[in-house]
Amino acid sequence: MGAATSAPAVSRALEDAIEALGGEHSKDVSELVDVFERTEGRKEDTGPAGSDLGTSARDIVDSSRRRLKNATELGDVFELPDAVAAALFHRILAVNSTAGDDDTSTGDDDVAASTHAEISLADCVVYLAVCKTKPGAALEEADALFRRGCTLADLAKVAMDDDDDDEDARGPFLATLSRNLARSATGLTKKFPGLAAVVPALLLPFTRAHLAPVLCDPRGGGASPILTRAGAWLLAGTLPPERRREWTRVYSSDGGDGRSFVTFCSRVTASNGPLLVCVRTRGGCVLGGYVSVDAASTMGSDRADFQGDAACFVWSFGKMTKIENVNNDESPAGVYKSTGLNDHHVWCANGFTSDRFPNGLGFGGRVGHHALWIDADLERGHCRTGVSTFGNPRLIGDEAAEGGMHRACEFDGSLAGEFEVDAVEVWAVTPAATEAEPSGGRNEGNGGSGSKGGGVHAVGGWEARMMLDLVSNANGPARETR
Numbered sequence: 001m002g003a004a005t006s007a008p009a010v011s012r013a014l015e016d017a018i019e020a021l022g023g024e025h026s027k028d029v030s031e032l033v034d035v036f037e038r039t040e041g042r043k044e045d046t047g048p049a050g051s052d053l054g055t056s057a058r059d060i061v062d063s064s065r066r067r068l069k070n071a072t073e074l075g076d077v078f079e080l081p082d083a084v085a086a087a088l089f090h091r092i093l094a095v096n097s098t099a100g101d102d103d104t105s106t107g108d109d110d111v112a113a114s115t116h117a118e119i120s121l122a123d124c125v126v127y128l129a130v131c132k133t134k135p136g137a138a139l140e141e142a143d144a145l146f147r148r149g150c151t152l153a154d155l156a157k158v159a160m161d162d163d164d165d166d167e168d169a170r171g172p173f174l175a176t177l178s179r180n181l182a183r184s185a186t187g188l189t190k191k192f193p194g195l196a197a198v199v200p201a202l203l204l205p206f207t208r209a210h211l212a213p214v215l216c217d218p219r220g221g222g223a224s225p226i227l228t229r230a231g232a233w234l235l236a237g238t239l240p241p242e243r244r245r246e247w248t249r250v251y252s253s254d255g256g257d258g259r260s261f262v263t264f265c266s267r268v269t270a271s272n273g274p275l276l277v278c279v280r281t282r283g284g285c286v287l288g289g290y291v292s293v294d295a296a297s298t299m300g301s302d303r304a305d306f307q308g309d310a311a312c313f314v315w316s317f318g319k320m321t322k323i324e325n326v327n328n329d330e331s332p333a334g335v336y337k338s339t340g341l342n343d344h345h346v347w348c349a350n351g352f353t354s355d356r357f358p359n360g361l362g363f364g365g366r367v368g369h370h371a372l373w374i375d376a377d378l379e380r381g382h383c384r385t386g387v388s389t390f391g392n393p394r395l396i397g398d399e400a401a402e403g404g405m406h407r408a409c410e411f412d413g414s415l416a417g418e419f420e421v422d423a424v425e426v427w428a429v430t431p432a433a434t435e436a437e438p439s440g441g442r443n444e445g446n447g448g449s450g451s452k453g454g455g456v457h458a459v460g461g462w463e464a465r466m467m468l469d470l471v472s473n474a475n476g477p478a479r480e481t482r
Contacts, residue, residue, distance in 0.1 A: 008061045013099035014122045015057045017129035024056050028128060031204050036064050036121045039077045060122055067118035074119060079205055081157050087148035088202055091141060092119050092127045099126050124203055131200045138196035142189045145199070152178055152188070155198050159211035159233050170230040173320070177234075180318035180331040191334035194237020212236065213247040213429070221255035226278045226286060226425050235276065235290070235315060238335050243429045247276065251426040253378060261359065261376040264426070265350050268295045273430040274311075277361065279374060279381065281419040284321035285396045287332075287383070289314045289363035289372050291346050295428075308345030310338040314363045314371045316395040336371070336392035344389050350376060364389030371395065374421060382418045 021028050033055050068074045068089070075085030096119075131138045145155075152174045160170065181188055189195050201208045212233035215224060236244040251267040253259050268275055275295050278288040292311035318333040338345060347362040347370070358368065359376035365387040372395055374381040383395040394417045 010057045010061050011099075011122065013096070013126050014060065017099075017126045018055075018057055018060075020129045020133040021125070026055075028132070028200075028204060029055050029060075029125060031206055032121065032124055032128065033060065033064070035077060035203075035205060036066060036124075057122075060125065064121040067120055069118050078203055079161075080202060081154050083150055083154045084145070084158060084202065087145045087150045089119065090148060091144050092123055093117075094144075095127050095130050095141075096123045099130070128200055128203050138199045139189050139193060141199045142195045143187060146188055155195065156212075156230050156233060158202060159198055159208060160229060161208070170228060173228045173230050176320050177317055177333060180333045186330070186334070192234050192237070193335065193337075194234060194239075197237035210241060210244050213244050215247055215249070215427070217249040217252075217255070219249075219256070221249060221252055224249065224252075224278075224425060225254055225423055226280045227276075227427065231286070231317060232427075235335065238290075238313060238337070239429065243274065245430075247427040247429050249425060250275070250428050251424070253421075253424045255425075259378040259424075261350055261378060264378065264424075265348075268426050271295055271426075271428040273428055276427040276429055277374075278425045278427065279372070280320075280422045280424075281381075281396060282422045283396065283419060284319045285316065285419070286318075286320045287314070287316040287372060287395045289346070290429075293346075306344040306347050309343070310340060310345075312345035312363070313337045314390050314392055314395060318397060330393065332393050332395050332397045336390040339388060339391045341388040341391075364392070374424065378424055379421055380418065381421055384417070 018024065018026065018029055068077065071082070071086040071089040074080065074089045074092075075082060078085070080088065131141055153171065156170060156174055181191060198211055201211055212229050213236050215227065215229055215232060232247060248271075249255070250271045251257050251264055257263050257267060273294055275291045276288060277291065278286070280286050290311075290313050291308060293308050313335055315335045316332045318331045344364055344366060347367065349357055349359050352359050356367075358373075360374050360381075362370035362373040364371035365384065369384050369387070370382070371387040371390050371392050372381070372383055385392070385394045396417045396419055
């Protein structure tokens, strides 16, 4: 009698990967299996993977004998641009060559090709598990993809393959941003850590629709003059997945809302959920901040206090206009998260009469010294360095802008940048409900006393108490924790 044919061995790395991804009923594992089976011609295209059938390590080894022999085949299976497929093919080999090792790295580019020449479904599962569950691995992999020739434009195409603004908005925006970042000694993924979110999605085609938020304006305001969808994609990766679906413009200084801080306050407090504030300066810089807390409850209070939590951040894309004779200064482009050194994340005051309590919107630092500040007239602002809340550089950069639109000056012992505002927008990062006026208990534009917390601050007793505190405190208002 002939010897019985033995079943293919199941690796411990595959078993561990399936467990790490959530077990046999993992949606991610089901989607990977569906993609492989569909491209092998063994399953009809029925849309995103379901979760009714479990998939064990033995099922994967027994059912899929297909091997992807090169980057072209990988790109065909997962619908990837050529440059992304070429880099990813090598990275999957590299990670699997060290799978199961105690080493915390995700694999050496130089040894991968010689140790493993083809990619199986099991290899893809292991790679996905490493990226999604190993701390820092997705960021390492994003770095590795860039080292192997991927560009921002390549990854943007993966995230926005259904978008038709490639030539009109995405291309020029990414080209300018890439030019800004080329001046930086800091790695791209250190500047925009949200890029890590795109790596697992390279193997999960059905999840890519939620990498780049859909930008909408129920009032028909047209395309944003500040925020492109590619810009939204770069910022959205910093947020939880549920905050990446749809962003709704709730205020636009150039879109009919005008430059009234009363209107600004009423618009943002009428929205539900967190907000993204976007500013374009007359010098051409694009920057802003993220308010992580519910605007309706925190930006309509009568307390003069900093609000928000550690999920707040500030950001900059740098100067988004053509620059002649660019110097070699570090670009300010990037996302700057809370450092945890203090909780001075967001200050928004309206209606105060004392110069000691300026009216406007600020992120980080202390009163009068913010990472980003916009005056209540929505005409001027400043960006200051030395702000420990976010540990950011000056968000408009160190170069003086043409025509004095930005200027560097000494303020309070640190270098500061003041600018003139060209446009301001605010985006609600969750789908907006039917637009409504602020609640009756709120004094429109001046806050009110019906909400708990702090944010947009009203005049009244709180200002008087703060003034009394200043009189009794020779050092003035408390400075930020250093």
